[in-house]
Amino acid sequence: GYTQILFTLENGVGRITLNRPGRLNSFTEIMHAELARALDTLEAEPGLRGLVITGAGRGFCAGQDLGERKPAEDGSRRDLGEGLEKRYRPLIERLRALPVPVVCVMNGVAAGAGASLVLACDVVYAVESARFIQAFSKIGLLPDAGGTWFLPRLVGSARAMGAALFGEAVSAAQAESWGLIWRAVPDAALADTLADVEATLAAGPTRAYAATKAALHASSGNTLAQQFDLECRLQRELGHTEDYLEGMRAFAGKRPPVFTGK
Ligand code: T3D
Structure with missing residues (x-):
């Protein structure tokens, strides 16, 4: 079972709900371990078609639980690099590598590493009352959990x-x-957004989604020539899928396609 997240997997679509609402779903050691366990299940699921991440209560995620970071009485300093390397890095890297769309439905504020988690997702919806706070500088740190990589790529250097x-x-x-x-x-559209996203992922052309995610992620490190090579290879593979065949038949029959993810 899980105590700090909720995890379900239905119709090939996983849903992770960060679930420590009293602390705005901030990350603890336990939550990291539970997220890793949920990812083990998702990675091992052959029929996986998508993942949705959201939060319980009024916040999405307030970053690292600062209650776990109380200064030691003897004045000794904690190695912050270690927690990043062992907890945050695998979390972010595994979400990026998951061969299905990872959609964040932000139910409220995202701060610190919570904001980095949002930015690592492939698609983000946010309720209008939600806010992003790069809280790190307020406690004397730099944006981490991939934040300094995602932020300038998404919004440019000046805004980042x-x-x-x-x-x-x-x-x-x-x-x-x-x-x-x-x-x-x-x-007021939070629940409908979650349901719509899950239905879309469950009925989507999963292999085309995987290829699209991989190609868009690869593009920032590629030349146009390299990207063409990648597109050709991936499109060649997609040309042999059942979903492409179905897509062509549906187009010809003037009806919506029924994708199976194969
Ligand atoms: O340490 C390392 O390993 C390095 C890695 C660092 C990664 C990081 O994420 S560093 C950044 C950590 N996060 C923050 O600094 C954000 C702290 N939180 C806030 O600034 C505010 O809570 C928010 C701006 C996010 C929301 O403000 P507001 O006014 O809507 O809510 P609140 O009243 O501040 O929070 C509600 C409760 O959640 C409150 O507890 P209380 O007073 O009701 O008992 C608050 O203390 C608690 N809470 C919020 N964020 C955290 C937290 N408790 C522990 N850790 C938190 N990060």
Whole structure:
């Protein structure tokens, strides 16, 4: 069982709900271990078609639980690099490598490493009342958990610098207009958004999604020539899938396609 997250897997779609609402779902050692266990299950699921990440209560995730970071009485300092390497890095890298879309439905504020988790997802919806806070500088740290990599790629250097250095809240509407997230949705549409996203993923052309995710992720490190090579290889593979055949038949028959993810 799980105590700090909720985890379900239905119709090939996983849902992880960060579930420590009283502490705005901040990350603990236990939550990291439970997330790793959920990812073990997802990675081992041959029929996986998507993953949705959301939070319980009024916050999405307030980053590292600072209660686990109380200064030692003898004044000794903690090795922050170790926690990043052993907990945050595998979490972010595994989400990026998952061969299905990872969709974040942000139910509320995301701060610190919670914001980095959001940015590591492939598609992000956020309720209009949600905010992003690069809280790190307020406690004398730099954005981590991949934050310094994701942020400038998504919004450019000027906005990344302003947000990261000064830590002011960025609203969901601002985040959408910057291109930091896909869409801001009304707060009242949270449950419908979750249900719609899950239905879309469960009925999607899963192999085309996997190829699209891989190609878009690869593009920032590729030349146009390398990207063409990658597109050719991936499209060649997709040309042999059942979903492509179905897509062509559905087009010819003027009906919606019924994809099986194969
Ligand atoms: O340490 C390492 O391993 C290095 C890695 C670092 C990664 C990081 O994530 S560093 C950044 C850590 N996160 C923060 O600094 C954010 C701290 N939280 C806040 O600034 C605010 O809570 C928010 C701006 C996110 C939300 O503000 P607000 O006013 O809506 O809520 P609140 O009242 O501050 O929080 C509600 C409760 O959650 C409150 O507890 P209480 O007073 O009701 O008993 C608050 O203390 C608790 N809470 C919020 N964030 C955290 C937390 N408790 C522990 N850790 C938190 N990060």
